[in-house]
Structures are given as structure tokens and as C-alpha cells.
Amino acid sequence: MKVKVTVMPKTGVLDPQGKAIGHALEGLGFxxxxxxxxxxxxxxxxxxxxxxxxxAAAEEMARRLLANTVIESFRVEVA
Structure with a gap:
């Protein structure tokens, strides 16, 4: 069974990679x-x-390894 775990920085947490992507897109004329x-x-x-x-297994994997739950949130989808 396929499971997708999406991990994102929590709201309010600095996201330098996101900022860099935004600046690069603007630099490309978007x-x-x-x-x-x-x-x-x-x-x-x-x-x-x-x-x-x-x-449930994927959520436990995310809590224990895949996401840093202090600064990241995650979502699990079963396909």
C-alpha cells in the first residue's frame, strides 16, 4: 500500500529555502x-x-524520523 507523507515548516518558522525559491522566481520574471x-x-x-x-504506521514514522515536529508539521495520505 502506498502512503505519502508531506512535511512542511510550521507557520511562523523561518523558511530560508522557501525565501530563496521566491526570490529566484521573481528574478526569472515571474x-x-x-x-x-x-x-x-x-x-x-x-x-x-x-x-x-x-x-497509523506512517504517522508514527513521521513523528519519530521523517519530521522534526518542533518546527515541522506533516500530513499522511494513503493511496
Whole structure:
């Protein structure tokens, strides 16, 4: 079963990578760029067949390793 974990900086946390992307886009001539936030997407292929258990396992993985929960939030989607 495929699971997608999306990790993003929490609101209010400085995001230098997002700022750099925003400035680069403006430098390339793209107008109307507001705040840019950069995160990461981790796709997992799990052997679990129960969607609820797969989601719970991925959430535990995110809490323990994939996200720094002090400064990042995460979302888990089961495909």
C-alpha cells in the first residue's frame, strides 16, 4: 500500500529555502509571487493492507524520523 507523507515548516518558522525559491522566481520574471514555503514529500510502499493501520504506521514514522515536529508539521495520505 502506498502512503505519502508531506512535511512542511510550521507557520511562523523561518523558511530560508522557501525565501530563496521566491526570490529566484521573481528574478526569472515571474510576478505576483507571495510567500513561498518549501517542504518535502516522502512516498512509502508498505506491506500493510489495512489503510487505517498503514496510516497509523506512517504517522508514527513521521513523528519519530521523517519530521522534526518542533518546527515541522506533516500530513499522511494513503493511496
Amino acid at each position: 510576478a505576483g509571487i507571495g510567500e513561498v514555503r518549501a517542504g518535502k514529500v516522502i512516498e512509502l510502499e508498505l506491506t500493510e493492507t489495512d489503510p487505517a493501520k498503514a496510516k
